[in-house]
Amino acid sequence: MNCFRHQNSSAVGLCKTCFKAVCPECAADVGDGLACKNSCEEKVLQQNAMHDRALKIYGLGKHRSRIPSTGVIVWFLFASCMWVFTVLSYLRSQQVGYPALAIAIVSTAVFGLAYWSSKRSGLKC
Numbered sequence: 001m002n003c004f005r006h007q008n009s010s011a012v013g014l015c016k017t018c019f020k021a022v023c024p025e026c027a028a029d030v031g032d033g034l035a036c037k038n039s040c041e042e043k044v045l046q047q048n049a050m051h052d053r054a055l056k057i058y059g060l061g062k063h064r065s066r067i068p069s070t071g072v073i074v075w076f077l078f079a080s081c082m083w084v085f086t087v088l089s090y091l092r093s094q095q096v097g098y099p100a101l102a103i104a105i106v107s108t109a110v111f112g113l114a115y116w117s118s119k120r121s122g123l124k125c
Helices: 039-057 070-093 096-120
Strands: 026-027 034-036
Touching: 034 039, 070 096
Parallel strands: none
Antiparallel strands: 026 034
């Protein structure tokens, strides 16, 4: 494969942004990829920064976390509060509050589904 600009020069790789073949004279090494010199360098640096931020957001690679995702934590807290509310209302009145019990059961099921889905997908967002 030959360089996009210099048809007589062999390419050393492809630009990470425009995917054009570049020779050593046209290539700029920007860390995680090659870029066209004076043309695509800034875009490739931006792509690399976006990629690194995405890894942090989703908790992938070296950013793996043991802390569950925010959604799982929220559903756990909501389900826990509903169970506490249900138990306290039963202790006060000696009657089961069926609406609160139903909400506690449903929120516990949603918490379990969110936890299972988070574990299966491996995402931490």
